[in-house]
Amino acid sequence: MTAGIEEFVARGTRPGRRWRTALRRPLALLPLGYLALLVAGSALAPVLAPYSPVATDLDQVLAGPGRAHWLGTDALGRDVLTRLMYGGQVSLLHAGIVVATVVGVGVTGGIVAGYLDGWFDRAFTWVVDVLLAIPVLMTLLVVLTVVGEHQTVVMVALGVLVSPGLARVVRGATLAVRKELYVSAARVCGLPHHRIVTAHVLPRIAGPIIVQVSLLAGGALLIDAGLSYLGFGAQPPDPTWGDMIAQAASVIDRQPWLLVPPGVVLGLAILAFGLLGDVVRDATAEHPEPLRDRLHRAHRAPAPALTPRKETSAALLSLRDVAVTLPGAHGDQVVVEDLDLDIGRGETVALVGESGCGKSITGRAILDLLPAGGAVTAGSLLFDGADLALAGARAMRRLRGSRIALISQDPVGALDPVFTVAHQVGELVRLRHGGSRAEVRERTLGLLDDVNLPEPELVGRRYPHELSGGMAQRVAIAMALAGEPSLLIADEPTTALDVTVQAEVLGLLRRLQAERGMAILLITHDWSVVAGFCRRAYVMYAGHIVESGVVGDLLARPRHPYTEGLLGAMPSRARRGGRLAAIPGTVPEPAHWPRGCHFAPRCALATAECAEAPIPVFEPATGHRTRCLHHIKLLPGGERDDRATA
Numbered sequence: 127m128t129a130g131i132e133e134f135v136a137r138g139t140r141p142g143r144r145w146r147t148a149l150r151r152p153l154a155l156l157p158l159g160y161l162a163l164l165v166a167g168s169a170l171a172p173v174l175a176p177y178s179p180v181a182t183d184l185d186q187v188l189a190g191p192g193r194a195h196w197l198g199t200d201a202l203g204r205d206v207l208t209r210l211m212y213g214g215q216v217s218l219l220h221a222g223i224v225v226a227t228v229v230g231v232g233v234t235g236g237i238v239a240g241y242l243d244g245w246f247d248r249a250f251t252w253v254v255d256v257l258l259a260i261p262v263l264m265t266l267l268v269v270l271t272v273v274g275e276h277q278t279v280v281m282v283a284l285g286v287l288v289s290p291g292l293a294r295v296v297r298g299a300t301l302a303v304r305k306e307l308y309v310s311a312a313r314v315c316g317l318p319h320h321r322i323v324t325a326h327v328l329p330r331i332a333g334p335i336i337v338q339v340s341l342l343a344g345g346a347l348l349i350d351a352g353l354s355y356l357g358f359g360a361q362p363p364d365p366t367w368g369d370m371i372a373q374a375a376s377v378i379d380r381q382p383w384l385l386v387p388p389g390v391v392l393g394l395a396i397l398a399f400g401l402l403g404d405v406v407r408d409a410t411a412e413h414p415e416p417l418r419d420r421l422h423r424a425h426r427a428p429a430p431a432l433t434p435r436k437e438t439s440a441a442l443l444s445l446r447d448v449a450v451t452l453p454g455a456h457g458d459q460v461v462v463e464d465l466d467l468d469i470g471r472g473e474t475v476a477l478v479g480e481s482g483c484g485k486s487i488t489g490r491a492i493l494d495l496l497p498a499g500g501a502v503t504a505g506s507l508l509f510d511g512a513d514l515a516l517a518g519a520r521a522m523r524r525l526r527g528s529r530i531a532l533i534s535q536d537p538v539g540a541l542d543p544v545f546t547v548a549h550q551v552g553e554l555v556r557l558r559h560g561g562s563r564a565e566v567r568e569r570t571l572g573l574l575d576d577v578n579l580p581e582p583e584l585v586g587r588r589y590p591h592e593l594s595g596g597m598a599q600r601v602a603i604a605m606a607l608a609g610e611p612s613l614l615i616a617d618e619p620t621t622a623l624d625v626t627v628q629a630e631v632l633g634l635l636r637r638l639q640a641e642r643g644m645a646i647l648l649i650t651h652d653w654s655v656v657a658g659f660c661r662r663a664y665v666m667y668a669g670h671i672v673e674s675g676v677v678g679d680l681l682a683r684p685r686h687p688y689t690e691g692l693l694g695a696m697p698s699r700a701r702r703g704g705r706l707a708a709i710p711g712t713v714p715e716p717a718h719w720p721r722g723c724h725f726a727p728r729c730a731l732a733t734a735e736c737a738e739a740p741i742p743v744f745e746p747a748t749g750h751r752t753r754c755l756h757h758i759k760l761l762p763g764g765e766r767d768d769r770a771t772a
């Protein structure tokens with residue numbers, strides 16, 4: 127891609143620039159200019175208006191437009207232009223109050239509810255539903271009867287009454303953006319909530335909000351005029367546009383012209399707000415969706431040689447008897463149970479198993495990023511000696527991204543599509559290390575260079591949709607490294623990449639781990655990745671760790687039928703010309719876990735006692751554990767040194 131095209135793409139995708147360009151179009155300039163004229167005319171009325179708004183001239187009653195009175199006079203001989211200017215003060219102020227209330231109540235509430243989810247969202251949705259059931263006009267009339275003379279209160283009440291509709295739209299939009307991987311990634315990186323909302327959520331939902339608010343502003347002007355028309359607005363002799371229309375209507379048979387100035391001014395103001403909304407909607411609609419299905423570049427590179435790993439025995443992360451519960455269709459459901467897992471400093475450990483076994487949920491439990499309603503309901507999660515389960519949300523936020531980082535299987539989705547690579551990496555560098563612009567830039571480029579991105583400056587200027595899958599994963603790794611974590615959780619980091627790029631990314635992770643002494647928990651279902659990358663592995667099945675040990679031992683002497691079945695399904699282990707062995711059946715949903723061994727219904731070795739009670743953990747060899755009653759049968763002439771550890 128040439129620099130010119132890149133510049134064009136960048137110009138086309140950055141929301142701020144797109145909006146500025148959109149707002150410079152004639153279609154936008156016209157309503158903007160008109161509204162600016164109205165605001166300036168009203169604000170400067172005391173200086174610019176030719177007469178006093180209440181000055182009467184009974185010799186000039188119902189005069190048409192002329193030199194003395196450009197827009198004529200009303201039934202009391204008051205200057206129409208002057209009253210239009212002063213009337214604008216009231217009408218525009220009232221519309222402003224309604225809009226401010228809607229933004230304060232509806233927009234802010236909708237964003238907070240959609241972003242926080244959980245009990246606040248449920249309570250907010252309930253309140254919104256109740257408010258939506260209240261008839262706006264009738265309630266407004268009641269408010270007018272009670273506090274009619276306090277127009278500000280009336281307008282605030284109107285704002286509150288019309289807020290629920292917008293709150294729902296905003297909540298829905300925020301909820302959708304919140305589920306985007308790049309928002310989760312921002313949370314994993316430890317960005318504070320207010321920064322995530324302002325930098326990553328708001329830009330994505332600002333379009334619909336502005337469209338709705340501009341339409342509401344026009345609607346508020348109309349309602350305000352309607353109330354004045356009905357005599358509920360500001361009291362005479364103060365002018366309002368609605369009151370001027372009402373007075374013109376009463377003398378329409380004597381001077382029809384009198385209806386034209388306030389009618390046209392009001393009508394054009396409503397039209398201007400509507401047009402502005404259209405322009406913003408068009409600008410938003412032109413925003414291209416990120417191209418997530420970009421082709422990955424395949425480079426024919428030899429598999430990187432294994433480099434020695436720095437490993438020590440001291441446990442950095444130690445999980446004991448951990449249980450995780452998630453909300454299910456029939457109430458809370460245990461999805462991870464009785465889980466023990468250790469990772470030493472600088473160690474690379476795999477968590478391996480089929481889809482749906484609970485690997486990702488385990489990773490998310492460590493990061494305190496469980497789905498809404500999920501919780502660690504038993505056990506301890508010690509990280510560097512401190513229990514994460516007791517750490518509290520604030521401490522976890524500080525820990526995420528700095529001491530523990532995450533990379534996921536969808537690197538493009540983990541990047542915010544509206545910011546450049548350098549902006550996103552730089553944001554984390556600034557958060558973690560502070561420093562001047564130049565220092566942040568230097569560190570950012572250093573990180574991009576560290577992850578082997580060619581021409582870091584050029585890549586830094588790109589947007590996520592301009593990256594290949596491999597490049598995006600390198601950027602995600604650079605972001606994870608920004609806080610110099612001591613533990614990196616890599617959740618299927620190479621699943622979405624083609625084989626050659628997979629090898630490059632694994633090689634990169636291996637180099638970074640060796641250089642930085644960082645521990646890695648690799649979540650995967652791919653034994654070839656485990657074999658080439660990890661020292662130890664935990665095999666997970668239906669919420670249980672069923673076997674763990676040094677990878678070489680697991681590959682050579684699996685002690686659980688599930689591990690044996692998984693290894694048998696590896697293409698590299700299949701006999702030439704033979705069929706791939708597959709484990710019959712599928713992983714059961716947590717609601718259908720058997721009482722005893724979870725694997726029993728799919729296991730060829732299962733006996734009646736497997737189904738009777740939970741299976742204890744055995745340690746047939748030092749450091750090699752299995753949750754199988756029949757593990758001896760897996761070794762011809764099996765060893766008889768079993769010790770139950772649980």
Ligand SMILES: Nc1ncnc2c1ncn2[C@@H]1O[C@H](COP(=O)(O)OP(=O)(O)OP(=O)(O)O)[C@@H](O)[C@H]1O
Nearest residue numbers: 452453461480481482483484485486487488497716
């Ligand atoms: N947001 C959620 N709400 C309720 N249940 C969930 C949620 N996410 C996952 N689960 C359930 O938790 C269990 C474990 O899922 P998890 O995603 O951890 O599996 P996994 O082994 O990582 O699989 P995959 O490799 O497909 O991600 C599954 O039964 C799944 O249905």
